[in-house]
Amino acid sequence: MTILTTSFSEIILASSSQTRKDLMNRLGLDYRCISPDIDESAQGEIHADDLAKRLAFEKAQVIAKQYPNAIIIGSDQVAWREYAPQDFIGKPLSIENAIQQLQANSGKNVFFSTALSVQHCASGFEHTLVEHYHVKFRDLSRTEIKRYVEKDQPLHCAGSFKCESLGITLFEQMIGQDQTTLMGMPMIQLCEILRKFGIQLP
Template identity: 85%
Template sequence: MDVNVTDQKIKPLDIILASSSQTRKDLMNRLGLAYQCISPDIDESPQGENHADDLAKRLAFEKAKVIAEQHPHAIVIGSDQVAWREHAPQDFIGKPLTIDKAIQQLQANSGKNVYFSTALSVQHLASNFKQTLVEHYHVKFRDLTLAEIERYIELDQPLHCAGSFKCESLGISLFEQMIGQDQTTLMGMPMIQMCGILRKLGIQLP
């Protein structure tokens, strides 16, 4: 829901990133804004969603909501990402957590298009502002050998990344093509959209 805000300017110091992700912190740092990170404690398991968009959107909204209710005068940013393979948005690709699972994921990704539904929720409860959206990005994996997969996992350690790769690191070597309007969507937080929302809330960028 998109609600008009008041004319009151909100200080950059009142920005909270509802995340503990280092990648999302690195993306926020690009903006040169003062902010703090608070990790929301929510259950990230699916609750009957049958499309990646729906799961990503709910999780991003809930992450922001939890922190916004604790800090109603702050601008709170929540984001979440769900990966899925072509023609199967109902089959979510999660974080592998183990080397064996990462090998399995990358073998399944080999030669395939893998899609990413990345949701963003920005909330400022003091002015009754809430905006949540989903952006998309996808990559075409090249054909990968087992030796390449094992070497990649050893070097990049992508065990906490959906799809078992880090696009901002050596994961770029796994791709044949990257398709989308904003590469930060693939990295886990759509920055072009977020900058537009922050400007609505009175944050000067640049």
């Protein structure tokens, strides 16, 4: 692996997501969070990969311009159902929307395009990628769905579930190389990039 011959002042996670903070905390690194203020709506993208990649890049770019000597980490995730990558599944934001999303997901494969963008303006480093993960939902009754939503309150989660908690009960299968991709930030890829800056992991 080629180590970048550059120095950095700090690591910044361009996010306010508690789940992404929890993922970063696994690494035991000193970092801080700054929430980027960007428009997260689609701008003509016709595939979930394209939307996730643009949003992750823009999140990191906004903060990187303010802190050019810092390593900036941006990530975004877009969910979509099988054969429909152009129909983006957003955060439900309400109990009724969450119930409706899960009813639509019942018995189906739901895919997640999770993008990661790492930027260091001072050296001109930028690497943006998309990882994939998908889950097969079991057939869910409305009673099960309502009980789940009430207990887990997945109102700010694309797809209306938290796989790290009770959401695991909704699935028949989970398919992918890195479960953190499903959680919102592909940590295996992130670790590989951070090592290029000479950061020792572990």
